[in-house]
Amino acid sequence: MALRRPFTLPRQLLRPVARSSLGFSSQRKNGLATAVPPVTQDATSSKGPTAMVFLNMGGPSTTNEVEDFLSRLFADGDLIPLGRLQAYLGPLIAKRRTPKIQKQYSDIGGGSPIRKWSEYQCEEMCKILDQINPETAPHKPYVAFRYAAPLTEEMYTRLLDDGFGGGKGGRAVAFTQYPQYSCSTTGSSLNELWKWRNRLEGKRANGNSDVSGAIQWSVIDRWPTHPGLVEAFARNIEDQLKTYPEDKRDNVILLFSAHSLPMSVVNRGDPYPAEVAATVHAVMQRLNFSNPYRLCWQSQVGPSAWLGAQTSDTVQSYVERGQSDIILVPIAFTSDHIETLYELDLEVMEEANSPGVKRAESLNGNPVFIQALADIAQEHLRRGESCSPQMTLRCQGCKSERCLEQKKFFAGDKASSLVV
Incomplete structure (x- = not known):
């Protein structure tokens, strides 16, 4: 993901959605997820249990975790390419930026809510999967973050402790929580998962590969236009539109905001910009193109060229022109984190200084969204594909x-x- 100022990440307040899912299966519980019983893998021939592993960037749950989080983030050349000096420059940049980022996390409640929401979403999705796809049940929820606890290696160790792999076999699905694929997000998380799979279940001490009884992985690598995702975004936008006077409602600008990418990554052929645009178009189609809209990009960091126009600049430009009724829509995020709660709410909206600039609710505990996750997972499990055809293609300029x-x-x- 991209980062706008000397390091600005995600953000947003914790506002669980308490609303029936209407056209999607309802019987969802609001509030905290109930405990999920332990699952063990006893038979390599059975279709269940199935480990469902949510992949995401993650975020520090407390301000004390910020420096470690930033150090891992700036050490990742897939996300922020710093060249051959990455291992040296990354920790230095992280240490320098830690006090400022700690202050930002303090301003949104002392830490990121992304772990809370990721664990809740995964647990609730698994409950639905147990009902709608019993042949692969029970479904065991796991979360693997790239830069914060629970890290990928922690998740993999838990899998092994729970009886998956280690000679017992078992199935696991890596389910990216970036709906739109990018090498810098989903790609980086899969690189990390592949690395730890090789270390913990790959080559033995004698150098020979022994995959018998290892975890059998498949990947849900993108889902930018899934009807349930589109419906969840559309309903949140409609809810926010209702807060404007009826005579102004149709003229409210919908400003979809996604994390930016360096142009070097875009020009290499990364599919992310096209997939984000596909999500935006699908949402607007669901809304019958009721309002004027634009797609913009947030969180640029550093002096190099990044994908634009920037969200903050776009809002300021519209407000200065007198177009001050704007709804910000975090279209590439599945829950609140520092980029919604701090960057959009406490920077972009406050700098706009206009009561007409608002933000659509994040997906968080939205029951329509959680049902969509279950539908995506069910389809993947029933089709039996290891990944999407798109994932087999590398970026055109990938080396x-x-x-x-x-x-x-x-x-x-x-x-x-x-x-190839």
Whole structure:
């Protein structure tokens, strides 16, 4: 993900949605998720249990975790390429920026809510899956963050402790929580998962590969236009539109905001901008193109060229022109974090200084969204694909051997030959 100021990440307040899911299966519980019983893998021939692993960037749950979070983030060349000096520059940048970012997390309540929402969403999705897809039940929820606890290696160790892999086999689904694919987000998380799979279940001490009884992985690598995702976004926008006077409602600008990318990544062929645009178009189609809209980008960091126009500049420009009724829509995020709660709410909206500039609710505990997650997972499990056909293609300008080998692994025997 991109970062706008000397380091600005995600944000937003915790506002659970308490509303029936209407056209989507309802019987969802609001509030805290109930405890999920332990699951163990006893038979390699059974279709269940199934580990459902949510992949995301993560965020520090307390201000004391900020420096470690930033150090991991700036060490990741997939996200923020710093060249051959990355291992040296990353920690220095992280240390310098820690006090400022700690202050930002303090301003949104002392930490990121992304772990709370990720665990809640995954647990509730697994409950639905147990009902609608009993042949792969029970479904066990896991979360693997790239830069904060629970880290990928922690999640993988839990899998092994729970009886998956380690000679017992078992199935696990890596489910990206970035609806739109980017090498810097989903790609980075899969690189990390592949790395720890190789370390913990790959080559043995004698150098020979032994995959018998290892976890069998498949990947849900993108879902930018899934009807349930689109419906959840559309309803949140409609709810916010109702707060404007009826005679002004149709003229409110819908400003979709997504994390930016360096142009070097975009020009390499990263599919993220196109997939974000596809989500925006699908949401507007669901809304019958009722309002004027634009897609813009937030969180640029550093002097290099990034994908624009920037969200903050766009809002200021519209307000200065007298177009001050604007709804910000965080279209690439599945829950609140510092980019919604701080960057949009406490920077962009406050700098606009206009009561007409508002933000659509984040997905968080939205029952329509959680049902969509279950529907996506069910379809994946029933189709039996290791990944989407799109994942077998590398970016046109990709030179990474790690990316090549990771894609071959997750594509599986049937599709690995398509990875070039």
